Amino acid sequence: MKWLSIYLIGYVVVLLGTLAALSKLGVLARLGTEWTLIGVAIAVGIGLMIAVTGSGDKKTIEIESKPQS
Secondary structure, three states: OHHHHHHHHHHHHHHHHHHHHHHHHOHHHHHOHHHHHHHHHHHHHHHHHHHHHHOOOOOOOOOOOOOOO
8 A cells, every 4th residue: 555655656746747737837827727736637537547557566365164064
């Protein structure tokens, strides 16, 4: 969980930086609020999918059953 949190914080920082750059260039003003929010939602969703697929160890769990007496 630790690495997932660090990844998400970094992803949010990159996303905010990108939004600030697009705002400074005037791109966001031309797109409008609705399309900007849609783009942010898509970017956050992609970031979450990448973070979850790359986190954690993939292990196989073996369960032994108790012998019935």
